[in-house]
Amino acid sequence: MKNNFLLTFTFLISSFSLFAQTYITNVTVVDVEKQKLVSNQTIEITNNLISNIRKSNKIKLPKNATIIDGTGKYIAPGLVDAHIHFFQNGGLYTRPDAIDLRKYVSYTEEIALAKSDMENKLKRYLKNGITTLIDVGATYNFLEQRNTFTDKDFAPEIFITGPLLTTYESEVYKNLKHDEPFTLTESIEDGINGVKDQLKYKPDFIKIWYIAGRDGLSIEESARKNLPIVKAVIDEAHKNDLKVAVHATQEITAKLAVENGADFLVHSVKDKILSKDFIQLLKKNKTILSPTLQVSGGYGKTFGQRLQFSNDELLTADPYQLGSLLDLKHLSDTLLVNNYKTRLNKPNRIANLKKADSICSVNLKTLSDAGVLIATGTDAGNIGTLHVSSYIKELELMQKSGMSNWQILEASTINGAKIFDKENEFGSVTIGKKANLILLNKNPIKDIKNLTDIHTVINKGVVFNPNDLLKDTPRDLAQRQLNAYNLRNIEAFLEPYADDVEVYTFPNTLNYKGKENMRKRYAKMFENVTNLHCELTERIVKGNVVIDKEVVQFNDITKEAIAIYRIENNKIKKVYFVRE
Template identity: 35%
Template sequence: MHRLSLRRWALVPLLLLLGACPALAQPTALVGPTALNPADSTVIEDATVVLKDDRIAAVGPSSDVTVPDDATVHEMPNKYVMPGLIDGHVHFFQSGGLYTRPDVLDLRAKRPYAEELRRIKERLPDTFRRYLRSGVTSVVDVGGPMWNLDVRARADTTAMAPTVAVAGPLISSVERPSLDEGDPPILQITTPEAARKEVREQIIAGVDLVKIWYIVRQGETPADYRPVVEATIDEAHNAGIRVAVHATELETARAAVEAGADVLVHSVFDKPVDDAFVRLLRENDVLYIPTLMVRERYRETFVQQLDLTTAEHRLGQKDVIASLFDLRTLPDPLVPPELRQRIQQAPETPSDTVAMRNLKRLHDAGIPIAAGTDAGNIGTPHGPALFREFELMRTAGLAPQEILATATAGGARLLGRDDLGQLKPGM
């Protein structure tokens, strides 16, 4: 046996990074850590985990696990090992910085959107590595330009990259022309026939999911766009592809699930969920991704009261993080007057308690939850954002082991992978 002290490793990264690397040439044993399997709340102190051919060959108390004679042994007393984390909601076409959503805050006079996209593509390998450094070994990009497929291909052929699943352009009730630089991330689709055609094209291209942006504008009702939603879901399901829906109001989310949505990719923010909605999600086995932090971070950025976590300062991309504070120094003509006034007033930015209460109620009712951040949106950096999401889930009332389960077994369920998310032989 070859023995190596790994006292420098923190909570999870060793196993996570090993899981993201090419198959190991010889067995590897992690000896002495506390092994956590959040899916069933198993905790094994003084455990041994044996890895072979990029899989877990054995896991259990050190007294019960035989370490192969040819194994490389990593001594890990006082450390922890658990499955790799999964961020179930990210967008690689967005940076997390101030200039990444001109449809929300138009600063193209300062940085052209084409330049923002160029920087995002240039730093993609670094973005991959920051996910791994954060312990995130799998992500789901739930909608963006067809370039998303190139992101997945690069991740598949890059040693230091998470597993990536992707959706294509969002099938949307609204248009976002400021985001269209020739490969639009959002497509306004207005008829069922056009929706079916777009779904077929995305499936031929190889998407893992189809995404609907179900936005109900003032003066409209969810029923207005429902025929397009139903056609989209039916066409995707006919091909065996699941559908994720952005629907943040209760009645819109209800309509989406009634139409057959498999995944709700945000919390219901506008009002408390009711008993009928809980039953509807349970009966249709819908997966719920709360993304509690993304609205908080927009609010904090727009009043320049950002409260980033230590992990985000340490592991976030420095230029992206720095850009979030540019509103303090940008000339007045670039900053909308109402936004400048809010910055000067510096109001408090309370957490979204409705969304938190809804998450707690749905979780307690047995609705499956997958953790996700909406990383890439303004104020939500790729990689370490998941830790802030965990803090908000804890504030909502979920226990630590329940939160970890949403980011491991819950994420594996979103990915449709039975070989991820648990710490057991064969994973």
């Protein structure tokens, strides 16, 4: 039977070669399974599959083929983010249970934005080489919306669950019907019915939010009290051939979940260094773990107003969600804002966060070295953990824990496929697997940041220039420079501007010309002004012109201002400041 299969597959591959659409020539293959670089290869893609890989001098190119020159480049599997949430946008207003700002932005508006923006999120992910997404806690509406993108070339492959089954639910999420991200399960019957209710929406798996201690009991007492419900959910899911992911951040909840059949732990254990027995349990059960190292810090740094972003994050993030994180500087409820800032900046709070981060880091290194399967996940969508841009930060934190670049790449590709036993379908550059690939300009093994230097993305066999997937609008450019201004990041601030930018006092008095002159003026201001913040109060966009009405804080001065940006060739070419 096995030989017949191989003969059939060989025949199919030979047949495919007659109709091959795309060849990537003279490229170095990043082999994440064997952890080696294989140079001077040509990849043949037929329809949506990798149909051949051979030495470049051993393969003949058809005259009518699409050919991509991979000389000096590296071909790697598309990346997997094994932990995201579509129902959360990543900005300041996305979790009213964490900070209630519904008087500024209603949660109804936030939900509507999450649904309407899903296509842009998907394009942003693909633009940055992420070809597979695992949503580990969604809503019934997103389960249905997922189906809209199944056959879209620009959409990464989506694995998704429905509402999180939990014994604790915040009041702000109740009674939202199909927009409710949680299902309260207070009994074994509730847990079983919670699984059954999701089946008609065809989820890819089931997720449990194993929250212990909210009922007034100790962590262990609470965990054991709720264990029968957790076990009932796992058993019912497995009965229906669905794997189960579990949110468990204490060793006791994680241990009990794995002992009772959990397939996927979606966070690190952060309360203690893991015992040898628990590590062996994970290996024995082949449980996969996603560390999500940055998400707690995202909340703390946002509420404590200690945010910093790299140039890459400022360039790749949704600029409006990133910008919203800075709104705490100007919201009118100063008592609420200052209480959060004071609490999150207390020395003991920062020390506790650092301790938890250190425990997570040590545990990750130990687990990885022990051979436990690690899958890269960001928990994107939470406040301060932005979709797409948080991915490279997660990789850097994994690297900081001591994981090698090969281990990180394995966690970010083939291990993500293993969560759903799909390693024979995608996750490596292998004949017969899906052509979900990224062509890199630089070697990612030499520097993990080279994963951001993408020449070409191939998704479902379709070739994309990343810059064509999601183009900057004039509004985007204006917002990006505003974000960088408020973060005092001179390089990111200058990025949206043309090299020969002209800055005027309205209507036509030229103040100066050129990006370098702008650099001198703004770098000095960013360095010397003690209280610098710009609040956008109104924005008008007309074609390639953006008009911003602002309230600007400058040392002890607050004043209104109007800035007019004229965009040419996708850069801000002219700026007009309207003076009083």
